[in-house]
Amino acid sequence: MVEVTVLGIAQDGGHPQPGCLRPCCANLTEHHYPVSLGIRSDEGTNILIEATRHLGDQFTLWGQTHVDHLLLTHAHFGHVDGLGLFGRETLSAQGIHLHVSEEMYHLVDQTPQWNLMVQQGVFEIQTFAVDAALYNKGELTIEPIRIPHRDELSDMHAFIIRGPNKSLLFLPDHDTWDETLTVHKCSTLRQWLSAMRIDIALIDGTFWSEDELGGRDQSKVPHPPVLQTLNMLGEREDGDPEIFFTHLNHTNPLYDQDSEQMKQVSQLGWGVVHQGQRFTL
Ligand SMILES: [Zn+2]
Numbered sequence: 001m002v003e004v005t006v007l008g009i010a011q012d013g014g015h016p017q018p019g020c021l022r023p024c025c026a027n028l029t030e031h032h033y034p035v036s037l038g039i040r041s042d043e044g045t046n047i048l049i050e051a052t053r054h055l056g057d058q059f060t061l062w063g064q065t066h067v068d069h070l071l072l073t074h075a076h077f078g079h080v081d082g083l084g085l086f087g088r089e090t091l092s093a094q095g096i097h098l099h100v101s102e103e104m105y106h107l108v109d110q111t112p113q114w115n116l117m118v119q120q121g122v123f124e125i126q127t128f129a130v131d132a133a134l135y136n137k138g139e140l141t142i143e144p145i146r147i148p149h150r151d152e153l154s155d156m157h158a159f160i161i162r163g164p165n166k167s168l169l170f171l172p173d174h175d176t177w178d179e180t181l182t183v184h185k186c187s188t189l190r191q192w193l194s195a196m197r198i199d200i201a202l203i204d205g206t207f208w209s210e211d212e213l214g215g216r217d218q219s220k221v222p223h224p225p226v227l228q229t230l231n232m233l234g235e236r237e238d239g240d241p242e243i244f245f246t247h248l249n250h251t252n253p254l255y256d257q258d259s260e261q262m263k264q265v266s267q268l269g270w271g272v273v274h275q276g277q278r279f280t281l
């Protein structure tokens with residue numbers, strides 16, 4: 001049995017987002033951590049995707065405090081800012097297999113704090129290639145998928161986690177459906193998910209709509225809005241995978257279970273993933 005635990009559902013800034021005094025972040029009873037997944041293999045190996053600054057809370061949620069393998073999708077802040085917690089000042093971990101792309105490896109190598117941790121034996125770096133599984137033991141296989149996303153620091157990879165019965169796609173960030181589908185030579189989202197044999201898809205739901213970006217220059221924060229994804233998908237049909245939105249910006253109305261927007265998502269047969277939710281693959 002392979003078990004995946006959702007350790008965070010927020011965009012990089014978290015929810016509440018530091019500095020936000022608006023109703024979306026004021027007086028919250030529940031905090032949402034930046035996206036992360038904990039995977040426990042059938043052999044008892046612990047694999048963590050993303051290193052966030054809420055690692056401690058996420059360990060509590062997961063019920064695990066030991067990481068054998070750490071996978072990073074890309075270099076944006078919320079996905080990597082917890083890397084330092086594995087070092088001497090905090091966990092004093094040794095020999096964690098850090099799986100990164102070739103580009104991400106260069107960034108680790110050129111970042112003095114991270115490079116030092118590699119020299120101290122905290123991380124053993126293993127670079128992955130898109131045409132091969134990065135992990136394949138027992139009943140668990142993990143494959144990286146190349147994804148177009150702002151690449152000023154590193155490239156970006158989604159991960160497919162395959163257990164004995166089901167496969168889960170983790171796609172927290174991308175720029176546009178157009179670019180993602182074109183890279184993978186598919187014309188529709190359904191076709192792409194079916195080509196990858198996905199049963200459960202956790203996909204980029206950063207913004208509900210373009211309005212949410214307010215006066216910000218949209219080209220600087222490109223994520224396909226949930227509304228656009230819903231228009232592409234329409235209603236869930238027989239044989240469709242389960243699709244859940246994740247990586248929600250603090251302004252996203254989908255944090256509110258009772259919002260009109262949330263009703264719209266569920267009426268079409270899709271969902272928003274919960275922090276702490278577990279999937280057995
Ligand atoms: Zn992100």
Ligand SMILES: [Zn+2]
Pocket residue numbers: 016017020021022023024025026250251
């Ligand atoms: Zn806010």
Ligand SMILES: [Zn+2]
Pocket residue numbers: 074076149173
């Ligand atoms: Zn990003």
